[in-house]
Amino acid sequence: MRRKLIAGNWKMNELKTEGLELAQAVFDKCAGQKLPFDVLICPPMSLLGMVADLPHEVVGVGSQDVACTTKSAGAFTGDVSAAMVKDLGATHTLVGHSERRTMHHETDEVVCQKALNAMDAGLTAVICIGETESERENGEALTVVARQIKGSVPKTATADNCVIAYEPVWAIGTGKTPTTEDVAEVHTAIRQELTSLLGEKTASQMRILYGGSVKPSNAKELLSVENVDGALIGGASLKIEDFWGIAATQL
């Protein structure tokens, strides 16, 4: 009943020509298809409007972040509000990616406010969580993700306006992935945590993506794990062969 979501996070990559070519290639793959899964691409803010303006069907287009302020406009140099992202034609936004939590010191509270801003603007927030390597080594992975869920997921979240992405920090861009048993354990714990936060019905409908070194060769296995409802793909989303190689495992 939960449709899988195959999402690409381009991070700070792609200038105009290559970025529009990559987006077009994704749109071409999906055009006229009745795919059994949803597709989302998250280009950098510089390309978001141009990508969203390319004629496309079905595929969602998302930003990688939105502003944290509760003000709808004003003196916030460098920030782009959720309403502005929506106005460009986006459908989704990532919030709380580990690179933002680490490099920009974003707390759960900040991530929660960004998610709320996204939802208020009519975007679906893809809320990213995940433990660091030392947290996993210390046996704290489940505690950490439970705390992040409690702190970063707004109580008003629904399966329509919110997606969770579990991305162990140590698996991002490293080529390392958790075992399928570990993925199953964390995703099940996330589902339980969502149940106590949002209730059984919402929690059972909400999609939980896995992210961190997903590639065509491991996608089928990772995406077949119980409670894994899709993938958030970084490096491999920058090459259409790889991105579509991952998606095609679900055809």
Ligand code: PGA
């Ligand atoms: P990766 O990144 O696929 O390159 O590991 C995933 C992410 O950061 O979303």
